[in-house]
Amino acid sequence: MNITLKSTPEDHRIAWLTALAISIHVLESGLPSPIPGLKPGLANIITITVLCQFGWRTAAWVSMLRVLVGSLILGTFLSPTFMMSLAGATASILLLGLGSKLPGRGFGPIGYSLLAAISHISAQFVTAYMLFIPHPGLWRLFPILLTFAVVLGIVNGIISQLLLKRVV
Amino acid sequence: MTRADTAILIIAICTLPFVYRYYWQAETSADRVRIFSADQLIKELDLNKDRTVRVKGVLGHSHIQIKDGQVRFTDSPCTGKFCIHKGWLSEGGDFNACLPNQISIEVTGQQQFDSMNF
Numbered sequence: 001m002n003i004t005l006k007s008t009p010e011d012h013r014i015a016w017l018t019a020l021a022i023s024i025h026v027l028e029s030g031l032p033s034p035i036p037g038l039k040p041g042l043a044n045i046i047t048i049t050v051l052c053q054f055g056w057r058t059a060a061w062v063s064m065l066r067v068l069v070g071s072l073i074l075g076t077f078l079s080p081t082f083m084m085s086l087a088g089a090t091a092s093i094l095l096l097g098l099g100s101k102l103p104g105r106g107f108g109p110i111g112y113s114l115l116a117a118i119s120h121i122s123a124q125f126v127t128a129y130m131l132f133i134p135h136p137g138l139w140r141l142f143p144i145l146l147t148f149a150v151v152l153g154i155v156n157g158i159i160s161q162l163l164l165k166r167v168v
Numbered sequence: 169m170t171r172a173d174t175a176i177l178i179i180a181i182c183t184l185p186f187v188y189r190y191y192w193q194a195e196t197s198a199d200r201v202r203i204f205s206a207d208q209l210i211k212e213l214d215l216n217k218d219r220t221v222r223v224k225g226v227l228g229h230s231h232i233q234i235k236d237g238q239v240r241f242t243d244s245p246c247t248g249k250f251c252i253h254k255g256w257l258s259e260g261g262d263f264n265a266c267l268p269n270q271i272s273i274e275v276t277g278q279q280q281f282d283s284m285n286f
Binding site for chain 2: 099102104105106107108110111114115118139140142143146147150153154157
């Protein structure tokens with residue numbers, strides 16, 4: 001019996017982009033962080049760029065596969081780190097889906113990136129509070145990390161925009 | 169940047185100060201003391217009015233002192249005297265109980281805190 005797996009050009013594209021996002025995800029996990037929970041979220045640059053270039057479906061695939069495979073490589077699959085990562089990625093991809101439905105010119109990479117960063121950190125706080133640290137004191141960290149999310153969201157958006165300008 | 173980009177940027181930056189204010193506000197100050205006898209609320213007093221009260225428990229009278237926004241047991245007919253050694257309570261949610269005499273005291277603020285925070 002011969003089983004053939006048909007792959008479309010879109011599958012190939014998703015695989016390439018996911019590989020890129022995974023590399024960034026894994027490299028980034030080696031970066032030191034001044035505050036626990038603070039990460040630049042560089043892999044999100046790929047998500048945003050893909051969203052602008054190829055649409056939401058591809059971006060959702062790339063983002064979810066990146067979280068799954070990234071955790072397998074780092075050995076954090078099903079650990080709290082993975083849960084937080086998954087919660088953040090799911091929330092941001094859902095909000096990006098809503099954002100991309102916006103009529104008119106809609107969002108550009110900076111708006112998308114900001115939207116993704118804010119939903120990412122918010123979902124992570126809710127997850128951390130519900131699953132791991134059910135203490136109200138946790139929320140005292142929220143404003144600080146939200147500030148970083150806004151700043152890094154803008155920076156990542158600008159990087160994504162630069163990438164897109166070179167591509168287009 | 170599109171118009172939607174500018175809009176979300178402005179919204180995000182303008183919301184940040186309110187997020188700080190909301191999550192960093194001071195805990196509501198504790199202002200009430202509730203005294204329970206065998207799970208029944210028997211007295212609710214002002215934490216900022218100094219006074220001493222005697223409440224009857226199953227063994228005898230417990231003495232509770234309120235002073236300078238703090239409250240403590242000063243005397244109790246129990247054997248262990250753990251309730252007295254616990255000392256002053258001042259924060260909202262603080263709780264102390266004399267199990268043998270079945271008297272407990274709780275400090276509450278405007279906001280109700282769970283006394284079993286972990």
